[in-house]
Amino acid sequence: MADESGSPIRILIVDDNRITRENIARLLDFEADLQVIGEAEDGREGVRMAHELQPGVVLMDINMPDMDGIEACRQICLSSPRSRVMMMSVQGDMEYLRGAMSAGAREFLIKPFDYDELTHTIRKVFAADPSPVERAVLAAQEMAARTPAEAGVGHRVVQGIIVAVFGPKGGVGCSTIAVNLAVALSDRPDANVLLVDGNLDFGGLGVMLDLRPTHRMVEVLERFDPDDPFLMQQLLVAHSSGVLLLASPGKPELAELVQPGSFVELLESLRKAHDYIVIDMGSTWTELTERVVELADRMIILVTQEVTALKNGKLALDLPGIKDSSPEKLVLLLNKYNRAWGITPQAVGDFVGRPVASVIPADRPAAVLAANRGEPLLLSTPGSGMVRPLRQLGDLVPGDGQAAREHALGVLPEAERPPSIISRRRPSPEPDRAEEKAAPRKRRGWRRWIPFLRWRRGD
Numbered sequence: 001m002a003d004e005s006g007s008p009i010r011i012l013i014v015d016d017n018r019i020t021r022e023n024i025a026r027l028l029d030f031e032a033d034l035q036v037i038g039e040a041e042d043g044r045e046g047v048r049m050a051h052e053l054q055p056g057v058v059l060m061d062i063n064m065p066d067m068d069g070i071e072a073c074r075q076i077c078l079s080s081p082r083s084r085v086m087m088m089s090v091q092g093d094m095e096y097l098r099g100a101m102s103a104g105a106r107e108f109l110i111k112p113f114d115y116d117e118l119t120h121t122i123r124k125v126f127a128a129d130p131s132p133v134e135r136a137v138l139a140a141q142e143m144a145a146r147t148p149a150e151a152g153v154g155h156r157v158v159q160g161i162i163v164a165v166f167g168p169k170g171g172v173g174c175s176t177i178a179v180n181l182a183v184a185l186s187d188r189p190d191a192n193v194l195l196v197d198g199n200l201d202f203g204g205l206g207v208m209l210d211l212r213p214t215h216r217m218v219e220v221l222e223r224f225d226p227d228d229p230f231l232m233q234q235l236l237v238a239h240s241s242g243v244l245l246l247a248s249p250g251k252p253e254l255a256e257l258v259q260p261g262s263f264v265e266l267l268e269s270l271r272k273a274h275d276y277i278v279i280d281m282g283s284t285w286t287e288l289t290e291r292v293v294e295l296a297d298r299m300i301i302l303v304t305q306e307v308t309a310l311k312n313g314k315l316a317l318d319l320p321g322i323k324d325s326s327p328e329k330l331v332l333l334l335n336k337y338n339r340a341w342g343i344t345p346q347a348v349g350d351f352v353g354r355p356v357a358s359v360i361p362a363d364r365p366a367a368v369l370a371a372n373r374g375e376p377l378l379l380s381t382p383g384s385g386m387v388r389p390l391r392q393l394g395d396l397v398p399g400d401g402q403a404a405r406e407h408a409l410g411v412l413p414e415a416e417r418p419p420s421i422i423s424r425r426r427p428s429p430e431p432d433r434a435e436e437k438a439a440p441r442k443r444r445g446w447r448r449w450i451p452f453l454r455w456r457r458g459d
């Protein structure tokens with residue numbers, strides 16, 4: 001099998017063991033449709049060579065000095081999304097597998113593997129459909145590469161839409177809503193979504209998504225180059241849903257290193273490459289929160305039926321910057337709603353002085369289990385009553401290309417305004433619930449590898 005143009009599949013081998021590299025290259029030499037185009041002896045060189053050579057498939061060892069195969073795989077998926085990574089390791093244990101899969105690897109071969117297994121797997125990986133991460137990163141690269149004028153007449157938004165999620169009382173569900181909203185938005189055709197952990201001290205979105213970011217916000221800010229959006233992408237971490245995450249600084253004492261001005265500058269730059277940026281702003285009101293609110297296109301304020309949350313919600317809605325927000329910018333969300341507690345959404349709206357725009361019911365087992373498993377509830381618990389309203393919440397964010405571009409046109413300098421607005425995006429169809437229920441649940445992330453592993457072990 002070759003690619004569509006009939007050219008062979010171009011392969012990069014990354015392994016610190018020269019003999020292994022040579023053996024693999026020699027084996028692949030027998031196949032007319034497989035061509036080894038390069039060999040790298042450590043992860044760092046592998047990332048660089050993948051970027052330069054753009055191979056179709058990368059054969060990646062796991063254990064290597066300097067940068068290991070898992071980190072190299074993660075970086076390749078974010079910087080050279082067309083290169084699909086296959087891991088090779090003598091270790092078949094779960095921890096490795098899990099790490100490799102969450103880094104974006106497409107397959108996993110346990111050494112020693114035989115010739116047929118290798119060639120068959122390379123072809124399979126190459127022919128597979130693009131993963132959500134591959135799609136999201138390609139879309140982000142395409143968006144970042146456009147000039148504003150091109151972006152206007154072309155098909156993608158000039159600037160992504162920023163949605164800030166703020167819960168004026170800790171524990172009202174800010175992080176839960178932010179994660180699931182990001183996942184809901186990433187389901188839109190071609191949308192690439194960035195989730196930002198704005199809880200600079202105790203942010204936990206990485207844990208909620210079972211991701212182990214190697215670059216965190218402080219490092220991203222240090223290496224920030226507004227003219228190099230590709231560098232920025234490498235500093236993010238990708239979830240299997242396609243959502244990209246910019247993780248919080250990781251240690252509470254690092255929070256103060258993030259200056260509001262540079263954070264806003266970073267967001268301004270990132271919105272050139274992402275259709276949607278969802279920011280979990282947590283519960284504290286600081287100068288940074290104020291600046292983000294100013295910048296945001298949608299501001300979701302969370303309350304619950306608890307009196308303290310309502311009191312804080314009312315205070316938040318009275319803050320300068322929030323008070324004067326237009327009705328479509330400000331979304332008042334009532335989370336953990338339980339009819340039995342007597343306070344209706346209407347009563348909540350009357351109390352805080354703004355109508356409730358979204359009601360998410362309480363489903364504690366689903367919410368806690370999803371967080372503890374490191375899987376967004378929207379994907380892991382489709383039967384929860386929270387799912388439908390969470391998807392509907394996404395509808396409050398401008399969705400089709402048309403709306404997003406109109407928004408973007410407002411910020412384009414007059415001279416760069418495109419002559420017409422042409423939308424490529426299909427409107428997102430209302431999912432067929434019956435079909436959704438009947439369809440068997442797709443295994444996501446590393447779990448889909450369990451049968452494969454059992455089979456490999458001969459269980």
Ligand SMILES: Nc1ncnc2c1ncn2[C@@H]1O[C@H](COP(=O)(O)OP(=O)(O)O)[C@@H](O)[C@H]1O
Pocket residue numbers: 167169170171172173174175176177282283335336337360361362363364365367368371386
């Ligand atoms: N709709 C909901 N129903 C039940 N529990 C929820 C709901 N939303 C969030 N939770 C739970 O509430 C707790 C706090 O949520 P979290 O998202 O961490 O809040 P915050 O980020 O505002 O502190 C978590 O245990 C979470 O699982």
Ligand SMILES: [Mg+2]
Pocket residue numbers: 174175176199204282
């Ligand atoms: Mg939180």
